[in-house]
Amino acid sequence: MENVTIRMLAEKLQLSTATISKALNNSHEISEETRKRVQELAKELNYVPNPYASSLRKKSSKTIAVVIPEVADSFFAEAINGIEAVAKEKGYHVLIYLTHENSQQEQAILNDFQSGRVDGILISVTMETAASEHGLAHLSKELPIVFFDRVCEELPTARVTTNDKEAAFIATRHLIERGCRNIGLLAASQQLSIIRQRISGYEKALKEAGLPLSPNAVTYYTNDTVGNYKKVCETLRQHRFDGIIATTEKLATSVYEACETLGIRMPDELKVVGFSNLSTARFLQPSLTTVAQPAFEMGKTAATLLFRSLKNNHFPLAHQQVEIPSQLVIRQSTAV
Amino acid sequence: MENVTIRMLAEKLQLSTATISKALNNSHEISEETRKRVQELAKELNYVPNPYASSLRKKSSKTIAVVIPEVADSFFAEAINGIEAVAKEKGYHVLIYLTHENSQQEQAILNDFQSGRVDGILISVTMETAASEHGLAHLSKELPIVFFDRVCEELPTARVTTNDKEAAFIATRHLIERGCRNIGLLAASQQLSIIRQRISGYEKALKEAGLPLSPNAVTYYTNDTVGNYKKVCETLRQHRFDGIIATTEKLATSVYEACETLGIRMPDELKVVGFSNLSTARFLQPSLTTVAQPAFEMGKTAATLLFRSLKNNHFPLAHQQVEIPSQLVIRQSTAV
DNA sequence: TTGAAAGCGCTAACAA
């Protein structure tokens, strides 16, 4: 069986393709009767419109891109859930692109979007991304872009984050309240503004408690899991911290691994808070006190903003800076 | 700046659009010189081809669909990684669709693919999917489809699974060796062939050990996390199993939760093996003995098969039944 | 309320 086209419907019904098109799109220019006739035949012949013909003509693809560093991370996985929920509701399709924390790859992906392949972009940038030299600024003039979680602060477009600074502040204060006096912070990257926010919240808490801000208490990591693990070991060995803030899920896991290797007992010798959405956090040994980010909500909100802008050109994306608070979930890794 | 098209290049260079098109596609019909001229101008003007025009004309979209029940599951997340790696290498785009274990939604998604939106499909079906009454059979005549993990055995197309039966056999035997005599199996669904495989491996191990096959030792679950948790509690309370095989990651987590609630001590009172790719399995309390599925490899293999078929129509997809073995990783949840 | 016609940007026969 040939693919059914609008032309075939037109011939069968002795109507023009224009009429068919309008009827299928429920145009009110069309009489109720013909509309019904057309739609019935369409259903009967199992007509499915060719999306690419439509996209070509309308210059819109009903497709958005989600660009993220990785998918095997419960934050991003949940965020995708949120995005997908909204996209499905709006009848949009979701292209997914992984950057693997590599800004070159990210760049290449973004370049492709010049083509009109997608109507809008949801992105959480890599640890290496520096917005300035980034095609992102250019792209944002052609397409609506919404950042979620890992934003570029320099770019005047919508951003959905959690309350990174305050969450880190609260987490650090919690450690202090639990008796920690020498608290280290494991940072994912110098580049990321959300990490800078977290550091700043951490510093604020130390200052308020009158604790010194030792020079090497903040250490930085890359995308190299094995290298990171080694560096965590090194850091823990050198500094003899009594408290740790791990700013990513993977780093939190590395702390468990390092403690196992080094024979450091949590929480007695080291108390740990992790930024993490791990569903297993409560079953870890010891259960992990987490800064639980509203991943699903963030994805959903970001997508909602994007679709609002897609629906209405004049929607001021640049003014949308949504912050959704995280929750400190206290467990055994910070027990006294 | 207007969008640069092939026509604009043609005018600037005083050539025909046909020549431009061929030059850009590195056709050998074109002289080296004009090819260079064209490509240079293209680069200079930052020409980006319109993918939808090309798709419409060529009837191929350089896009594949990945249809999965959920993304917040380490198996599927890793599988996506594998798929994405191959897709990126081949220059394909990846549309992602979540069915949320709902075969109606799955159906709706699959229906859309009649449109030619994608060139091929990678799918892991829902717990409810019954292949027979399923549009899948119909679709598979129009598009190459590769199943991974959750396959439809009835459909004559490529399948990538792990050695479900044997892995379950080994896992069960392991429990028996560790002294279990009353082993329950938590099954995700009656419908899924991979679950039936796992059950059959489990039964085989019991039989070989001369253990009875008690009627309610296999319990079935749905997509309702809360409901499942309750049912797990109920099951554990009623049966007083000394060993459990959890056939999905989520069910394994539910066992931890249920044990906590019921005050059952793992591994003393209950030994547990979970089919799971949780990166935190080794840090759980107790660390979880897992059947670790080769998720990344399975995704990669499935994608590779799909692309092979895309490249070569005559590639006999139906004969590709790849099985990649899982690994039993023994940890404290099955300690004596 | 319907239809004729043009065209979205590209590719592929076929001709030159």
Place this chain on the structure above:
DNA sequence: TTGTTAGCGCTTTCAA
């Protein structure tokens, strides 16, 4: 080696 031409399937003026 290059160009002419037609057309992928749809939407959208504009005219009837």
